Each structure stands twice: as structure tokens, then as C-alpha cells.
Amino acid sequence: MIAGEVKLRSKRELIERFIDENLPLIHDVDAIPDEFDRYVQREKTMALAKICEEEELDRDQFASLMESYIYSKQEPIRDDIFQCLGNRPSVLRAREIGERILGRMREFVEVFVESMVA
Numbered sequence: 001m002i003a004g005e006v007k008l009r010s011k012r013e014l015i016e017r018f019i020d021e022n023l024p025l026i027h028d029v030d031a032i033p034d035e036f037d038r039y040v041q042r043e044k045t046m047a048l049a050k051i052c053e054e055e056e057l058d059r060d061q062f063a064s065l066m067e068s069y070i071y072s073k074q075e076p077i078r079d080d081i082f083q084c085l086g087n088r089p090s091v092l093r094a095r096e097i098g099e100r101i102l103g104r105m106r107e108f109v110e111v112f113v114e115s116m117v118a
Contacts, residue, residue, distance in 0.1 A: 010110040014043060044112040051104050055097075057084040069105060070113050076102070 018039050026035050048066065052059045061084040065076055078098035082088050089097045 010107070010114075014040070014111060017043075040112065047108060047112065051101075051108065055101055055104070056086055057101070058086070066105060066108065070109060075105070078102075 018036055022035060022039055023032070026032055048063060049059065051057065052062050065080055065084060069076055078094065081098050081101050082094070085097075088094075
């Protein structure tokens with residue numbers, strides 16, 4: 001079912017991990033939605049931290065930039081992304097780094113923000 005739904009494809013790995021790792025531990029069927037919400041929140045926090053660590057971004061600045069992106073639904077400009085970096089990249093690498101980080105931001109929103117309902 002997950003593979004067939006276009007809206008759920010980006011969330012497939014997240015949902016499958018929840019089913020494999022958490023569902024067997026939940027004994028109250030009514031608790032599944034709340035447990036899933038908590039699981040998604042934990043994964044979301046870890047994913048944001050991973051992006052910040054791998055891209056060497058200031059966590060608070062980047063989290064604020066992500067919130068703005070999510071709220072406005074407008075992609076940030078490269079200069080806003082670069083402000084989250086400790087060192088501004090050289091002109092030769094700026095485009096590549098900006099695109100890579102923006103791509104990771106899009107993926108994050110697709111997986112963790114866009115509707116989980118098919």
C-alpha cells in the first residue's frame with residue numbers, strides 16, 4: 001500500500017521502521033497513533049540534527065530557517081542558508097553547497113511535514 005501511494009513514498013522508510021521496530025512493542029491498539037506521533041517527532045529531531053552536523057550548520061539558525069520555510073512554503077535564498085554556516089563557502093563551491101542543503105531541506109519537509117494522510 002505504501003509503495004503504491006505517491007504521497008507516502010517519501011515516508012516509506014519512516015513508516016516501515018516504525019512498523020518493524022515499534023509496533024510489536026505496542027500492546028494497546030488505541031495507543032498506536034500517539035506512539036507514531038512521538039516516533040515521528042523523535043525522528044524529525046534526529047534528522048534535523050544530522051543535517052546540521054553533516055553540513056556544519058548552526059542548529060538554532062537552521063531550525064529557525066526550516067520553520068520559516070515550512071510556514072511560508074517558500075524556499076529560502078542561498079544567502080539565508082549560508083548564514084547558517086560557520087564559514088561562507090568559496091564562490092566556486094557556494095552553488096553546489098547551497099543546492100545540496102536546499103535539497104536536504106526539501107526532502108526533510110517532504111518526509112516530516114507534508115501530510116501523512118494519503
